[in-house]
Amino acid sequence: MPFEIRQLRYVIAAADHGSFYRAARALDVDQSTLSRTVLKLERSLGSELFIRTRAGVRLTKIGQQILRSARPMVANADRILATTRAGGKGRAGGFTVGFNSSVSAGNLRATLVSALHENPDVEIEGVEADRSVLFAGLDSGEIDITIIMGEVDRDDFRHASFWSEHVFVAMSNYHALSERDVVNWVELRDQRFALPTADPGPEIRDMLIGRLWRSGAQPDIQLHPVSRETILSILGETGMLSVACEGATGALYPDVVYRPVHGEQGPALIAYSGYWRKDNANPALKRFLAFVRKRYALSFEIGTQANENILSSGEAP
Structure with missing residues (x-):
């Protein structure tokens, strides 16, 4: 059944805002235009997508199914349009990277900065959120690649281990352990630990439990519904400790110091992995993946063999 991207865009906006009126305002179109467009799509499909009430609108079951398919289609259409416009202006387009850890220092920051220096015409947009939100963004096509601490079992995406970062403990500079290098x-x-309930707090908690239980300890770990920045900013007053990866150590807080953590085998490390859709044909993403692969001497597969050959030859895919 033929339809227009504009129709799907209106459906997405109405679903997100729960109202034709608010959706129309967000898209800067007349409410009557939006309503008629959605109604035309419903008639062509032979099914109602929304339940309409005085309070607003909500999706029917069929509407929910349509929405799941509509999001990646609209996102891909926007990406194609942006790439085409960028090419017309002599630019290379861009991609969106999602992450759930700080980028004040560490490999993620260094990689993104170096990628921008090597490809100054590429625009990189960042999204920081919990991994559930990031993977939803991958599903919908709104995020091109997600780079997270640790690994998750998601065989529906391509994924690869990218790099490892040192683990640091953050504490007051009055704490006894602060005297140690x-x-x-x-x-x-x-010790008592404070971590955020948001990512990557739970991941760090699990790592702490695993590491400290080996020595027979039952660690005192408290998760708080605040940001990691808030936790780090008050450590100097609480006497508690927190754990952060190298990427967070670029941010400085009053009376707080970072110390690297070591185990029996040397520095404590935690891995970072990248996830992207198998059908993502964004040329800028493929360039970034090729850059990461070369920078860290990795051997993961980026896409189809044809794309691999194109990237190897240096031609635009």
């Missing part, structure tokens, strides 16, 4: 896991057994 390096802190060992065994020295953290009796």
